[in-house]
Amino acid sequence: MSDAGVPDGDVYDWYQRGLQLLANRDPAAAATILARAAAAEPGSRSLLEALARAQYDAGRYAEAVGTFRELTVRNPADDYAQFGLGLAASRAGDLDLAAEHLALAVAMRPDLGHYSRALRGVRARRGGETS
Template identity: 60%
Template sequence: MSGGQGQAAGGAGEGPVTGDGAPTGDVYEWFRRGERLLADGHPAAAEQLLARAAAAEPHSKSIREALARAQFDAGSYAAAMENFRAIAQADPSDDYAQFGWGIAAARLGDFETSVKHLALAVAMRPQAEHYRKALRHTRATLAARAGAFGPLLPGAPGYLPPQGASDRQGASDQQAATDQPAATDQPAATDQPAATDEQAATDQPAATDEQAATDQQAATDQPKDEDNQA
């Protein structure tokens, strides 16, 4: 992240050491010397010194951030990501920690995680061009890798909806609403009793004719009974 290319020829170690091999000075001196080593392009030596400082002061954000930068420049991407993640989890509003987490994840091939945290960093600090550049690069890499297995699906990191897709979806929804059958097309409930009334009207005359025949037979039979009595 600082552009360091490793330990320079001729060697650059932790500096003066005590009899037991520990660097001289206190934690603050280790931190300052580690930063100078990192700025001078010696990330491996800086990592050793800053790791000692971080072990002595595990809650120091400045020391942990410097250590993560040194680890990244030294190629220790997994260790760098762990330290950037620890800072971001302790303070989610730290845009640089989100950025470091994202680029370290990209170096490890975890582009989904990278896009997530780079996008957070850009949202927090949109004016940072190197944040935006890293996010564009990671999204392009993710899209290119996904393209080998077919187009990205909606919801996938890096997916962009095709232009005009929302308009086509709106037209489809409108057409579907038009095709729904109207409530007035349903058979009226009053049509069914009409058939019952018609059947009742048809059946009633038959019963009346039968009753008339019975009455006529009774009238015919009655005089015969009177003649017999006479």
């Protein structure tokens, strides 16, 4: 870190460091550096996705909802962003939002069993809807 509290290197270095922190199971530190990188490069989809994953893994579910939502606004056909938004919303306690986005992810990628399992789990928590 520099004297001004800015990480050393450029945005790509911050992104790589954030991914390394995620891989080393330090999502809170990853979220901090990835947020800095995303602020510097707001148009980067890969930075936003890594930030959303870090926020989710750090238990910062409301923040992850916001970041995954940004990804879905930019590209509504991004099944992973829809899935992430659904998972984060579920953890944040918004089961209606979770079910909506998990259903979209399942519709886009019915071949991914973990998408379907997540949707079934949310629907069960909402009161026994069928899938």
